[in-house]
Structure formats: C-alpha cells, structure tokens
Amino acid sequence: MTTPLPKAELHLHIEGTLEPELALALAARNGIDLPYGSADDLRAAYSFRDLQSFLDLYYALMAVLRTEQDFTDLAEAYLARARRQGVRHAEIFFDPQAHTARGVDLRTVVEGLGRALDSAEQRHGITTRLILCFLRDLSAEDALETLESARPYFGTLITAVGLDSAEVGNPPSKFQEVFALAREAGLHLVAHAGEEGPPEYVWEALDLLRVERIDHGIRSLEDERLVERLRRERVPLTVCPLSNVRLRCVDRLEDHPLPRMLEAGLLVTVNSDDPSYFGGYVEDNFRALTAALGLDEEQRRTLAANSFHASFLDDKQRAAYLAEVEAHRFG
Ligand code: HPA
Numbered sequence: 001m002t003t004p005l006p007k008a009e010l011h012l013h014i015e016g017t018l019e020p021e022l023a024l025a026l027a028a029r030n031g032i033d034l035p036y037g038s039a040d041d042l043r044a045a046y047s048f049r050d051l052q053s054f055l056d057l058y059y060a061l062m063a064v065l066r067t068e069q070d071f072t073d074l075a076e077a078y079l080a081r082a083r084r085q086g087v088r089h090a091e092i093f094f095d096p097q098a099h100t101a102r103g104v105d106l107r108t109v110v111e112g113l114g115r116a117l118d119s120a121e122q123r124h125g126i127t128t129r130l131i132l133c134f135l136r137d138l139s140a141e142d143a144l145e146t147l148e149s150a151r152p153y154f155g156t157l158i159t160a161v162g163l164d165s166a167e168v169g170n171p172p173s174k175f176q177e178v179f180a181l182a183r184e185a186g187l188h189l190v191a192h193a194g195e196e197g198p199p200e201y202v203w204e205a206l207d208l209l210r211v212e213r214i215d216h217g218i219r220s221l222e223d224e225r226l227v228e229r230l231r232r233e234r235v236p237l238t239v240c241p242l243s244n245v246r247l248r249c250v251d252r253l254e255d256h257p258l259p260r261m262l263e264a265g266l267l268v269t270v271n272s273d274d275p276s277y278f279g280g281y282v283e284d285n286f287r288a289l290t291a292a293l294g295l296d297e298e299q300r301r302t303l304a305a306n307s308f309h310a311s312f313l314d315d316k317q318r319a320a321y322l323a324e325v326e327a328h329r330f331g
C-alpha cells in the first residue's frame with residue numbers, strides 16, 4: 001500500500017467516529033438496549049435526507065457513551081484509524097451538551113477524551129487539539145453555562161470553541177456573547193456556517209463571532225463579495241465532501257464545488273466530518289475526490305499543505321509538517 005499524504009484533520013466530530021461495531025460493544029458493556037441487532041442493521045439506517053435526519057441518529061446513538069473509558073475508547077479508535085489515513089495532526093470537535101443533557105458529566109467526557117489525546121503523540125504520532133462545540137439548536141444561555149463549566153480545561157485540554165448542529169434558523173448572531181467570552185478567555189474560534197444555511201450566516205460568523213475558520217462554508221460561493229472577502233483574508237474553509245453528498249447538500253461528488261473553491265483562491269481543506277456515518281475517513285475523502293473530480297497530485301499536495309496552514313499549530317510544528325508534505329512522493 002502506498003503511504004497516504006500527510007495531513008491535518010480540522011473538521012472531525014469525535015462522536016461521528018462511533019463505528020457500528022463499537023456502538024454495539026459499548027451498548028453491551030453498559031447494558032443499553034439499542035433497536036439494532038447487528039452492525040449491518042445499524043449501517044442500513046445510515047441513509048439521510050438532510051442534516052436533521054442525520055443528527056437524529058447521531059444523537060440517539062450517543063446513548064451508548066457513558067463512562068470515561070467509553071470516551072477514551074472512542075478517541076483511541078479514531079486515532080488508530082486516522083494515522084492509517086495519513087493524519088499527523090487532528091483538531092477534534094466534541095459536543096458536551098449532547099452528553100450533559102443525558103446525565104453524563106462534562107468531566108467524564110473531557111477527561112475520557114483527554115486520556116486518549118494525551119498519549120496520541122507517543123502512541124500514534126498524531127498531535128491533537130480539542131474544540132468544544134456549542135449546539136446551536138439549544139439556547140444561548142445553555143451555551144454560556146457550558147462555557148463556564150468548561151473553564152477549568154481552558155488552555156490545557158480545550159483550546160477552541162465551535163458551533164454545530166441544526167444550522168437553518170439558528171444563525172451565528174444567537175451566540176455572539178458566548179463567543180466574545182471565549183475570545184476573552186484566549187480560546188480560538190471556529191463555526192459551522194454555509195453548510196445548509198445561507199451565505200449571510202458566513203458573514204455573521206466572521207463579523208459577529210469573529211471566527212478564524214469556517215466549517216463547511218460551501219454556500220459561500222453563492223455570494224461573490226463573500227468569496228472575495230474569504231480569499232483576501234485567507235479564511236480557511238474546512239470542507240467535507242463525502243458528508244456534503246450524504247446529507248444532500250451536493251447531489252453528486254462530481255458536482256462538488258471544491259475545484260471551484262480552489263480556483264477562486266480560497267484556503268480550502270478536506271476533512272471527514274462524521275466518518276463513521278458518511279462513508280469514509282479523510283484519506284477516503286481525498287481518494288473519492290480524486291476519482292470523481294480528477295484532482296491531480298499538485299492539487300492534493302496543496303490541500304494537504306492548506307490543512308497545516310489552517311491549523312492552530314505553532315509555527316515550528318507547522319513548518320515541520322509542511323516539510324513532510326513537500327517531501328511526500330505519490331505512489
Ligand atoms: O455536519 C454537521 N453539521 C452540523 N452539525 C454537526 N454535528 C455533527 N456533524 C455535523
């Protein structure tokens with residue numbers, strides 16, 4: 001097998017890496033009844049009409065995650081797979097409110113994930129960051145309480161905040177206050193925008209939340225002025241091609257706007273989003289794009305280099321990874 005291109009993954013929901021086999025094993029370990037008898041039954045349920053139909057299953061399956069060990073096992077399984085996909089650095093989202101709402105403490109979640117991430121560099125050769133995401137379909141007050149309860153982990157385990165879940169009807173403006181507080185606390189800021197929602201949400205994420213990256217952002221192409229702004233300010237976009245097709249934001253991979261985004265001079269990266277649900281991890285996304293759109297080696301190398309430019313790594317570590325990308329030989 002050829003060595004995969006070295007890359008950073010910047011848009012990955014750890015709960016979206018829950019593979020059917022692990023979900024069933026954790027359900028058995030925790031005495032939880034799932035309405036699916038086998039991994040194949042579960043996989044058969046992975047057919048989505050839109051973002052909401054995915055989110056319904058994504059939140060329901062989280063019921064199997066209960067103990068610190070469950071979160072460690074989840075992250076450990078991702079890291080082992082990610083390394084085989086060429087991932088050298090991962091900035092990982094998690095959804096604390098989806099766990100605290102069902103009675104699992106924030107401490108259990110963060111420390112469970114932290115145990116896997118703390119040893120990720122020694123065990124898997126992957127550097128990591130953790131990004132706390134607010135669920136935008138919950139209230140601004142709930143987000144504020146979540147931020148406050150996570151303060152003990154700021155600057156150590158948690159270095160950024162993000163915004164995810166049901167986009168349409170939940171604009172970034174709703175979360176202006178909590179993002180301002182996160183910024184004052186020295187955290188990095190990102191937000192999902194322009195996945196299903198309109199370009200206006202991307203403007204709001206930039207102007208009102210002051211985010212440093214836009215997650216997805218594919219609908220930005222509908223607004224020329226926005227494209228110009230993103231290009232001029234080199235705002236990274238963490239694009240997730242297989243996700244966009246599975247959630248029907250894009251009809252077919254052959255129609256994916258990624259080549260147009262590259263041509264427009266945008267700082268685009270390729271990511272897997274929720275790989276267990278969307279049919280592939282990050283190198284699988286690169287391969288699918290190459291097959292469907294004929295991405296050439298230079299484009300793939302640019303995308304990998306972009307992922308390190310768009311990361312929150314320090315300059316020295318970034319330069320070391322960029323040298324690996326430069327030295328990569330396609331097999
Ligand atoms: O693709 C996504 N969009 C919004 N929220 C999410 N939560 C997990 N995945 C996603």
Ligand SMILES: [Zn+2]
Nearest residue numbers: 013164192273
């Ligand atoms: Zn996402």
